[in-house]
Amino acid sequence: MKAVHFGAGNIGRGFIGKVLADAQVNVTFADVNEPLIDQLSHAQSYTVKVVGNDCHLDTVSHITAVNAAGPDVIDQIVQTDLITTAVGPAVLDKIARTIAEGLTKRFASGNQQPLNIIACENMVRGTTHLKAEVYKHLSPADQALADDYVGFVDSAVDRIVPPADAANDDPLEVTVESFSEWIVDQQQFKGDIPAIAGMETTNDLMAFVERKLFTLNTGHIMTAYLGALRGYETIRDAIEDNDIRAQVRNAMRESGEVLIRRYGFDRDQHNAYIEKILTRFANPFLRDEIDRVGRQPIRKLGSNDRLIKPLLGTIEYGTPNQTLITGIAAALKYVNPSDPQAIELQNTLREKGVCQTLAQYTGLDAGSDAARRIEQCYQALS
Template sequence: MKALHFGAGNIGRGFIGKILHDNGYSVTFADIDAEIIDALNEDGKYTVHIAEEDGETFEVTNVAGVNTITDDDALKTAILEADLITTAVGVNILPVIAKSIAPNLAGRGNSPLNIIACENAILATDTLKAEILKHTDELDGIGFPNSAVDRIVPIQKNDNLLDVKVEPFYEWVIEKARWIGDARLDGVTYVENLIPFIERKLFTVNTGHAAIAYYGKTLGFETVSEAMTNEKVEAFLKDVLNETMLYLTSNYDFTEAQQLSYIEKIIARFKNPHLSDDLDRVGRGVMRKLSAGDRIMKPLIYLEQNNLSCNALTELAAYALEFNNPDDPEVKERDEQIAQLGMQEFLTSHSHLNDGLIQKIKEYL
C-alpha cells in the first residue's frame, strides 16, 4: 500500500508518517523543503525517538520524498498511485495542496482513496475537500474523513536531519462513516461523531498550552518545562482547564470524571522535561488564538452567556492581549488593529465579545 503525505516536517515524519509505516504503507513525503526531500530520497529511512527517560527508538523505513515545486511528474505519479493521502501543513496551506491534488484525481481509476487533513483545526478535511472541488468534481471512490490529531513534537535539533523526537502520548481520531474501503489503520480511533474529540483536544491541550505560554511569559519564563515548575503557573492552568471542562461536559457526553482524568494526563505531558518547548513558539499566532471560535474565546463566550465561572479564561484573554513576541507577525497585526480601532472595537469585531465581557478583560490589563 502507498501513502502520500503533504508536509515532511516533524509532525509529518514523527507522527503521521510513523503510524502509516507501522500499518505497512510505503510513504512518500511531499514538501517544498529541498534539503529534507533530498535526504529522504538518499537515506530512505529515519528514526523516531520517544521523548522520555530511556525512551525507545523506532526506525521508519521505505520512505521517499517529492519536491512540490520542482517535481511535478513525480508528484502526479504519487497522487495517482496513492491508497491514502494525508496532510500536516497548516490549514492555511490546504488551498495550495488542493491545487496539486485535484488535477490528478480523474486518472486514478476506481480503487478506494481516503484523503485526510491532519491539521490543528476543526473539520480541516472538509476545508480541503471544498478547495479540491473548486478545481474538479471527479471524486468518485474517494473518502474525505475529518480527523483530530494530538501529539506534542517540540522544537529540536538532532544529529540526523530526518530524525524526530516525539512524546509517548498520541491520539489520531477519524470519522468512521466517511472512511472508504475496508483497510482501516491500526493505532487510530474511528468514531461516529468527531466534534467532541476535536473540541476536547482544542479546549484542553491547546487552551492549556496557551495558558502556560501567555501567563508563563508574564512571569519571565522561556520554556514550557520551566513554567511548569512554578506553582502559580500550574494553579492557573488547572483553573483554566476546570473552566473549559464546564464547556465540554455541558455540550458533550464527557463526564466530569472522564475530563478530570484527561486533564491529569495533559498536565503530565506538559511537565515532561524531554518535551520542553519555547513559550514564544507556543504562543505564536495570537490573532488566531484570540478569534471567536478558537481555544480561548469560544469557551469563554459560552460560559459567560450561561452564567458559568469564567474568571480564569477572562484573565487568559488579557494575557493573550499583552503577549509580546516580535517574531510573531500576528502580534504586530494585533497591535496595529488595537491602535487603529481601540481595544473595545477590536474585541467586538475580532473576538465577538459583548461589552460586559470586554470590561471584565480590561480589568486584568
C-alpha cells in the same frame, strides 16, 4: 497499502508519517523543501526520539519522498490509497490544486478504487475545508467521480512535536512525546476503513475535536501566555510555576465544564485527562519554547479557536470563566517582535483599545460584559 503524506516537517515525520509507516504502510512524503526531500529519498528511513517516562529511539522505514511542487506527486496520487496532510492550516489551500490535479489524472486513467484524504491539522473540520478547496479545481464531472470514490475524512490529532536540534548531526531525526491521539470520522470513509494502529475511529468526531481544542490547546496557550508575562522561555518552565499550573488547571476545568454539559463526558475521567495534559506539559525531555506555542495570537484569538470558543461555551451554559478571561487578557499582552501577528495585535491595541480590538479579532461585542471583564483583567496584568 500506499499513502502520500503532504508535509515532511517535524510533525509529518514524527506523528502521522510514523504511525503510517509503523503500520507497514508505504509512505511517500511530499514537501517543497528540496534538501529535506533529497535526504529522505536517499535514506528511505529516519529516526524518531520518543520521550515520556523514558526515552528511546525508533527507526521509521517504508518511506520515500517527492517534491510537492513537481510532477512526481501527481503520479503518486494516481496510484495511492490514502492521502494525509500535516502542513498547517494556511498551506491546505495551496496543496488543494495539486491534489485536484492528481485526482483528475487518477480518474482519467480509469482508477476508481476508493481513496481517502485526511487533513491532520490543528483546525476544526480541516478535511471538509480542504475538500471545498479541492473541488474549486475539479470539473463538474470529476466532482461527481470524487463524490463516489473519494472520502474526505475529518480528524482530531494530538501530539506535541516541538522543534529540536538534531542529535548526532542527523538532520532527519525528530523528537516527539510518547502520547499521541489520532481520531477520525468513520462515517466519511469510502470503501473499507484501513486498519491502522494508532488511528481510532468515532461516529461523534466533534466531541473529540472540541475535547482536544478546549483542553490540550487551551491549556497549552494559557501556559504560553501566562509564562510569557513572567519571562519564562519554555512551557515546562512555566508549568512548573505553581501559580501558573493552578491557573491552567482552572482554565481547563472551566472549558471542561462546557464539554461535560455539551457531550456528556464523565467528569472524573475528564479531570484525569486534564491532569495527564499537565504532566505532558512538564515533560523533562521536551524543550517546547513559549514563542513557538504563542505565535500567531490573532489566529489563536479567533472565534472558533482555543480561547474564545470555550469562553463562548461558558457564556452559553452560564458557567464560571474567570480564568479563561485571564488567559485572553494575557494573549493581548503577548509581545514577540519576530511575529507579524503579535506586532499587528499590539499596534491595534494602541490604536483602538482593548474592547475594539477584541471586537475586531474575536467577534466579541465591544460593549459586552465579557469584553469589559477582559479589559479590566488586561489593565490589572503586569
